[in-house]
Amino acid sequence: MSDRTFLPSLMIVGVLAGVVVLGVAHAQGLAPSLARPTSPAKATNADGFLQRWLLLEPIAVSGQLTDTAVQTTVKTQHFPNQLTTIPRDGDALSIGDTKVAWHAVDTIGYNVNLYHFAYALNKPTSNVLFWVVTVVNAPREISGVRLAIGSNAASVWWVNGKEVIGIYNDRQTVIDEGVSKRLRLKQGPNVIRAAIVNAGGHTDFCARFLDDQDRPLKGITVSVTSPSTTEGSAK
Amino acid sequence: MRVARTLKRSLYALAATAALLVSPLLALDGETGMHDPSTVVVHDGKFYAYGTGNGLPISVSDDGWTWRRAGTLMQAVPGGRPGADVLARGGNNTWAPDLIRSGDKYFVYYSAPGTQPKAAIGLLIGKTLDPSSPDYKWEDGGPVVWSDGVEDSNAIDPGVFRDPTNGSLWLTYGSYFGYIRLVELNPKTGKRLSPERKPINVAINGEASIMIFRDGWYYLLVTHGSCCAGANSSYNIRMGRAKKVTGPFIDNVGIDMLQGGGKLFLGSGGRYVGPGHFGLLDLGESVQKFSCHYEADLDRGGISMLDIRPLLWRDGWPVAGENFKEGTYEIESVRTGTALELAVQGAPVGGLRGRGGRGGAAATVGTPIPAQDAAQVSANWPSGPVDVRMAPYMLQAQQKWTVTPVANVGGYPGSPYFKITIAGTDRVLTATEDQELVALAAFSGRPEQLWRIDQLTDGTYRVMPKTTPNSKEPLALSAVGSSTPTLARFTPESDRQRWLFKTP
Numbered sequence: 209m210s211d212r213t214f215l216p217s218l219m220i221v222g223v224l225a226g227v228v229v230l231g232v233a234h235a236q237g238l239a240p241s242l243a244r245p246t247s248p249a250k251a252t253n254a255d256g257f258l259q260r261w262l263l264l265e266p267i268a269v270s271g272q273l274t275d276t277a278v279q280t281t282v283k284t285q286h287f288p289n290q291l292t293t294i295p296r297d298g299d300a301l302s303i304g305d306t307k308v309a310w311h312a313v314d315t316i317g318y319n320v321n322l323y324h325f326a327y328a329l330n331k332p333t334s335n336v337l338f339w340v341v342t343v344v345n346a347p348r349e350i351s352g353v354r355l356a357i358g359s360n361a362a363s364v365w366w367v368n369g370k371e372v373i374g375i376y377n378d379r380q381t382v383i384d385e386g387v388s389k390r391l392r393l394k395q396g397p398n399v400i401r402a403a404i405v406n407a408g409g410h411t412d413f414c415a416r417f418l419d420d421q422d423r424p425l426k427g428i429t430v431s432v433t434s435p436s437t438t439e440g441s442a443k
Numbered sequence: 444m445r446v447a448r449t450l451k452r453s454l455y456a457l458a459a460t461a462a463l464l465v466s467p468l469l470a471l472d473g474e475t476g477m478h479d480p481s482t483v484v485v486h487d488g489k490f491y492a493y494g495t496g497n498g499l500p501i502s503v504s505d506d507g508w509t510w511r512r513a514g515t516l517m518q519a520v521p522g523g524r525p526g527a528d529v530l531a532r533g534g535n536n537t538w539a540p541d542l543i544r545s546g547d548k549y550f551v552y553y554s555a556p557g558t559q560p561k562a563a564i565g566l567l568i569g570k571t572l573d574p575s576s577p578d579y580k581w582e583d584g585g586p587v588v589w590s591d592g593v594e595d596s597n598a599i600d601p602g603v604f605r606d607p608t609n610g611s612l613w614l615t616y617g618s619y620f621g622y623i624r625l626v627e628l629n630p631k632t633g634k635r636l637s638p639e640r641k642p643i644n645v646a647i648n649g650e651a652s653i654m655i656f657r658d659g660w661y662y663l664l665v666t667h668g669s670c671c672a673g674a675n676s677s678y679n680i681r682m683g684r685a686k687k688v689t690g691p692f693i694d695n696v697g698i699d700m701l702q703g704g705g706k707l708f709l710g711s712g713g714r715y716v717g718p719g720h721f722g723l724l725d726l727g728e729s730v731q732k733f734s735c736h737y738e739a740d741l742d743r744g745g746i747s748m749l750d751i752r753p754l755l756w757r758d759g760w761p762v763a764g765e766n767f768k769e770g771t772y773e774i775e776s777v778r779t780g781t782a783l784e785l786a787v788q789g790a791p792v793g794g795l796r797g798r799g800g801r802g803g804a805a806a807t808v809g810t811p812i813p814a815q816d817a818a819q820v821s822a823n824w825p826s827g828p829v830d831v832r833m834a835p836y837m838l839q840a841q842q843k844w845t846v847t848p849v850a851n852v853g854g855y856p857g858s859p860y861f862k863i864t865i866a867g868t869d870r871v872l873t874a875t876e877d878q879e880l881v882a883l884a885a886f887s888g889r890p891e892q893l894w895r896i897d898q899l900t901d902g903t904y905r906v907m908p909k910t911t912p913n914s915k916e917p918l919a920l921s922a923v924g925s926s927t928p929t930l931a932r933f934t935p936e937s938d939r940q941r942w943l944f945k946t947p
Contacts (some may be wrong), residue, residue, distance in 0.1 A: 274887050275787070275788035276788055350519050354923065354924075354927075356923075356924055371611030373634075376788070376925055382925055384923070384924040384925065385924055385925040385926055386924060386927065387923045387926070387927035387929075388927070389877065389879045389929070390877065390878070390879070390929075404600075418923070422923050422931075422939070
């Protein structure tokens, strides 16, 4: 599965090829709205949004956005342990003939712009599936919280291995458009995972937790280093 | 008219007792025959109302929906009749009471007319409304106000009001012979605070007056028209408002109620003729109701009936709402604008078709597309429990809910409980033990499938399960996100628990 040593070389070649061959601003790096994490953990922003993520480069899929089609897409195994893996920055995968890699990013905004993420890597943005993972560190057990997301387009979300949100059809990212039922964050690391399917045009997502009063949950941090944890039940 | 009214009012206790007809749903249930109801008062979880009739008949309800008779007030008064001073100032009839709690006492004011307009308003003082309480008794407090048969007033139809700005207590009274009058009461004794002061005239050409207060305005509601003639009664409730408790009360077109003004609050409508005798039932948290009687309920043989309905507010005036009617609706969140739906894959109405270009490329219009119902699209819906979510309303079958009253399971002020099912199916909205929502395959009658639908003062609705498993506090249907309904404590300052029922 891991092809980390190969990836940097590939990216360098890719960057050069992009510059030389395309001669356009498809610089194969991070989009302007993203940055490399420089700290072990990152607090949520003032509105509680999770701004540190591991993003897998897009996987080509049909791009159909109905409930059934999206569920079929995200339940299809594209790579081993896709519902349990906690990747590291730079981990690379082979999916069919395509190599894709995980990127650790901090987003500048409340949302993660997947369109710019893929575009900057010269990757497709239409008819694609993005896998994203992050780890929320809770200072104590917190009950009655909800994962609250918005996504463009359809997306399915898991907290500690339990599927908690599915929103479907062509849609724009609206804050808190998809909200889980009440769940419990355990003390320590909690794994948040999502699969976002885009048919065409722009694609992005945002995510935060709401407390038991439906206010943005504060006091948690986000990291993308591999926690010494196994995913368990969300509730 | 007065003579006829006197005779007919005396017959109401008997007529109301004879009103035990089969009760259609969507009007109060049980023994609801009543004329000239008092304000409905909640005491120790029960609802009480008193009306015109021999001894002032008591009506009580455990839930505000199903009512029963419970004797008369005068049964607990020494002598079983108005006190001697009341009889001397007025007469031996007992009509149109009203009541209020003041400190640890209840004050009941009642009409005791003789030959009108010689009449008096008597006072009864008690500590509890519960006839089964060991403390239950009513003491004669004597006459509070009276009319001598010559002066320009008829001292019946009391309406008692506490000014929330300072706690002062006021009584309005009067009926057609002259003026509706206002006097201040002593909150400790229930009697006039300053008997030497001349009553203040506040309106004319009406009866059954009472005041309410909201947002700096005092509202005087008075019943106009004629009563006591069944479906031939022209009773209707009108109102004016003032910045001072003493008036002047001006209607919406600027006419003083002292000169006959009055904006219509409620007239005849539906199957009900002649509403009168407004009373406020404030349940808190933006839920206000009002009580009244109809001179004739056409669904119950044209007798006089008590009703409780939503009280709304619009442009600074109270508006008479209507109790929820069964039907099929889109249930839309005020907060998000998205609609409650069964969490199944929707299908576009009329089937998939091309975009046809922006604005429509077809040169000719097509044939009408029929509405989508569940039978067309439900073949692939899961057979068991299905999640409930919210989505933009697109006229699809999984977004249409049929709301149906459920008989014999009780109710709440003004309405029975309802079940809420996906139209054309038995899939029923159900509160879960983790305080979320699910649609179960069939209705079981359990309380988590019974829904209370209260119209709030802004016209939107609060939707609450009768009970939620594992929850002691009442919870309401709540929109926590654009696509996620849940159950949460009702917070009137938020739009989260406010819903619209729209006809699809």
